[in-house]
Amino acid sequence: MAYFLEYSAVGIAAGGVYALIALGIVVIFKSSQTFNFAAGEMMTMSAYMFYTAAVTFSFGIYLGLIAALVGSVLVALVIERFALRPMAGRPYIAIVMVTFGIGSIMRGIMAMIWGANELQIPAILARDPVWIGELFIPGKTARAFAIAVIIVLSLITFLRYSRAGVALRAAAADQITAYSMGIDVRKIVAFAWGIAAITGGISGILMANVNSLTPHLGVVALNVLSVVILGGMNSIGGVLVAGLIIGWLEAVTGLFLGTEFREITPYILVLLVLLFRPTGLFGGKEVERI
Amino acid sequence: MQKRRNFLVAAAAAVMMTGAAGGIGQAAAAEDTINWSVHVDLTGPASYGGIPQGDGFKSYVEWKNSNGGIRGRQIDLQIHDTTFKPDVAVATYKKALAGGRVDYVFGDSTTMIQAISPENNATQKILTGGGSFASELADKENYPFYFVAGATYGNQLELLVDYVAQSAGKDAKLAIMHSSISLGRDGIEQAKARAEKHGIEVVLVQQTKFVETDVSAFALAIRQAQPTHVLVHGYSFAVWPEVIRLVRDYGMDDTEFMGSMWQNEYEKVLELTDIAEGLVGINVFNVNSKTSDGEMMKVITDIHEARDPNFSGFVRLGFLDAWMNAMMATKAFEMVIDEGKETTGVNLAAAMASIKDWDTGGMVGAPVTMTGQQVGLGQVIRWGKVDGNWAPVPVTDWMKVN
Numbered sequence: 001m002a003y004f005l006e007y008s009a010v011g012i013a014a015g016g017v018y019a020l021i022a023l024g025i026v027v028i029f030k031s032s033q034t035f036n037f038a039a040g041e042m043m044t045m046s047a048y049m050f051y052t053a054a055v056t057f058s059f060g061i062y063l064g065l066i067a068a069l070v071g072s073v074l075v076a077l078v079i080e081r082f083a084l085r086p087m088a089g090r091p092y093i094a095i096v097m098v099t100f101g102i103g104s105i106m107r108g109i110m111a112m113i114w115g116a117n118e119l120q121i122p123a124i125l126a127r128d129p130v131w132i133g134e135l136f137i138p139g140k141t142a143r144a145f146a147i148a149v150i151i152v153l154s155l156i157t158f159l160r161y162s163r164a165g166v167a168l169r170a171a172a173a174d175q176i177t178a179y180s181m182g183i184d185v186r187k188i189v190a191f192a193w194g195i196a197a198i199t200g201g202i203s204g205i206l207m208a209n210v211n212s213l214t215p216h217l218g219v220v221a222l223n224v225l226s227v228v229i230l231g232g233m234n235s236i237g238g239v240l241v242a243g244l245i246i247g248w249l250e251a252v253t254g255l256f257l258g259t260e261f262r263e264i265t266p267y268i269l270v271l272l273v274l275l276f277r278p279t280g281l282f283g284g285k286e287v288e289r290i
Numbered sequence: 291m292q293k294r295r296n297f298l299v300a301a302a303a304a305v306m307m308t309g310a311a312g313g314i315g316q317a318a319a320a321e322d323t324i325n326w327s328v329h330v331d332l333t334g335p336a337s338y339g340g341i342p343q344g345d346g347f348k349s350y351v352e353w354k355n356s357n358g359g360i361r362g363r364q365i366d367l368q369i370h371d372t373t374f375k376p377d378v379a380v381a382t383y384k385k386a387l388a389g390g391r392v393d394y395v396f397g398d399s400t401t402m403i404q405a406i407s408p409e410n411n412a413t414q415k416i417l418t419g420g421g422s423f424a425s426e427l428a429d430k431e432n433y434p435f436y437f438v439a440g441a442t443y444g445n446q447l448e449l450l451v452d453y454v455a456q457s458a459g460k461d462a463k464l465a466i467m468h469s470s471i472s473l474g475r476d477g478i479e480q481a482k483a484r485a486e487k488h489g490i491e492v493v494l495v496q497q498t499k500f501v502e503t504d505v506s507a508f509a510l511a512i513r514q515a516q517p518t519h520v521l522v523h524g525y526s527f528a529v530w531p532e533v534i535r536l537v538r539d540y541g542m543d544d545t546e547f548m549g550s551m552w553q554n555e556y557e558k559v560l561e562l563t564d565i566a567e568g569l570v571g572i573n574v575f576n577v578n579s580k581t582s583d584g585e586m587m588k589v590i591t592d593i594h595e596a597r598d599p600n601f602s603g604f605v606r607l608g609f610l611d612a613w614m615n616a617m618m619a620t621k622a623f624e625m626v627i628d629e630g631k632e633t634t635g636v637n638l639a640a641a642m643a644s645i646k647d648w649d650t651g652g653m654v655g656a657p658v659t660m661t662g663q664q665v666g667l668g669q670v671i672r673w674g675k676v677d678g679n680w681a682p683v684p685v686t687d688w689m690k691v692n
Contacts, residue, residue: 127535254508
């Protein structure tokens with residue numbers, strides 16, 4: 001029983017990070033109905049920018065983090081302005097293909113700038129373990145979870161109560177009506193890309209702490225597809241709940257069935273949920289699947 | 291009309307003559323040179339290893355050609371970028387074949403060798419080597435023209451289990467952690483069988499993705515199993531270092547972590563100095579050209595020192611892999627030429643398979659006798675500080691796979 005509780009705790013903690021990674025995908029989808037397949041590359045580039053600022057230019061962790069996030073937002077705004085905005089009104093599949101293309105271009109640019117070397121980035125989280133009664137939670141996992149939950153809850157609050165948040169929700173609900181109400185939907189979409197860049201940037205740096213900084217890091221974004229689908233693609237709160245569920249499910253699957261089933265069980269759950277709720281646990285009914 | 295006909299006749303003649311000249315040129319080139327086609331990832335996700343492989347071949351061929359080539363024949367080297375995509379790799383291979391006779395091919399991956407072997411098995415023209423140490427490729431029946439330039443992954447894991455048996459005996463408890471990619475799955479059953487043969491209990495086998503979001507649950511499983519040794523296999527730089535850190539956080543400082551060859555790249559270990567002390571690994575080549583005796587290591591040192599006077603002596607594994615493959619190919623060509631036979635795939639493969647007690651000039655620390663389509667030698671090392679610098683310290687002699 002003790003091990004079950006410990007596996008559950010680390011699984012839920014890992015789920016918080018899943019939610020953080022998925023958040024960027026959902027925010028963009030919510031604002032513009034665009035599934036961003038370049039999310040992994042955006043995360044990876046943020047981590048490389050952090051490495052460059054913190055290590056290469058010796059800015060240290062905090063300035064490096066700020067520089068990386070500013071850089072990530074600029075990259076996201078450039079992508080939105082010059083690659084996605086001209087595609088407005090085009091078929092979804094064309095827009096999705098554009099995000100694939102952006103991912104390829106970013107991989108190429110990263111290879112040119114940083115090469116294929118694999119790097120260790122400075123640890124941004126303390127390692128001291130966190131004890132919950134008798135349960136031992138690894139320090140980085142616990143702190144990453146706390147960061148993820150704070151960011152997700154802050155974003156939910158922001159979207160609910162701020163003018164920009166209300167505008168984003170309005171644009172997500174109906175772009176044409178939002179336009180007619182005087183909301184600058186283009187700015188709202190750019191704003192969503194900026195948010196995605198920040199959450200993705202933090203995710204990328206956290207992931208590089210776990211995996212080291214490699215050109216393969218972007219693959220992590222594919223790990224959260226089940227979270228995005230289960231949560232409902234356009235539900236930010238849903239992403240948090242789905243992340244925690246998937247994280248817990250993977251951990252206890254490893255405990256009871258063996259680790260080789262960890263990659264399968266989240267998608268079995270997703271399949272079962274979609275049979276009864278085609279829009280995911282918390283997704284709106286207007287979601288169009290791609 | 292007459293003018294047009296004359297033009298067409300002249301044009302046709304010119305085309306025929308050009309074609310004939312090209313044919314003669316190709317035939318002459320093919321007759322004089324030994325043609326090597328090297329297919330490596332220079333720009334894709336495996337370029338960390340592919341770039342030094344390309345460099346290794348280029349350096350070897352330049353050195354060999356400047357020393358008279360292979361029995362007086364120059365090596366014509368063509369290097370192709372596969373981007374680590376099987377379809378691109380096969381396309382570059384087809385392009386190389388379309389360009390004229392190819393005598394030797396180096397493939398970047400198991401997948402590429404699997405893709406090109408059926409045709410080559412039928413035509414029996416080309417000797418092949420590659421960056422893959424996959425167990426399934428050391429198979430004379432299905433891959434008669436492919437030779438592994440070391441011990442296969444399965445055999446590497448067996449040698450590590452042998453080391454566990456020698457150093458800890460039956461009190462050892464073994465955990466195995468591997469990635470879910472084909473490289474990570476390769477050899478796991480062999481390792482388990484070897485442990486059983488030695489009477490070593492395998493207390494945990496766990497599989498991870500190649501890149502994970504969080505690895506706490508894997509470290510927790512290791513804590514739960516309480517192994518004395520953890521065998522880690524099928525990774526590049528992800529997952530396993532953080533698992534080691536977490537296991538250390540759990541206070542399991544005595545648990546020994548061991549990894550197969552690619553996890554023992556010197557440059558990688560330098561990035562992991564917080565966990566490097568005591569890491570156990572396996573070498574299939576000597577990795578320090580300055581501390582290894584032998585003519586070939588001296589050549590490699592000279593090449594690197596010409597580029598960097600402060601060269602440490604540690605050579606990239608990809609470079610050594612390429613150099614070893616090139617040496618093996620050269621050896622086979624020399625044997626066939628010395629016997630006065632044609633350099634066909636069949637003759638080259640037969641020569642390669644017959645290599646016995648071959649001195650590799652320090653590349654490998656024991657004479658090479660080909661066994662089951664592989665060099666089949668490995669040495670277990672432990673990372674530690676020697677004179678203040680990180681170095682792989684041998685903890686066994688060079689061992690032959692069996």
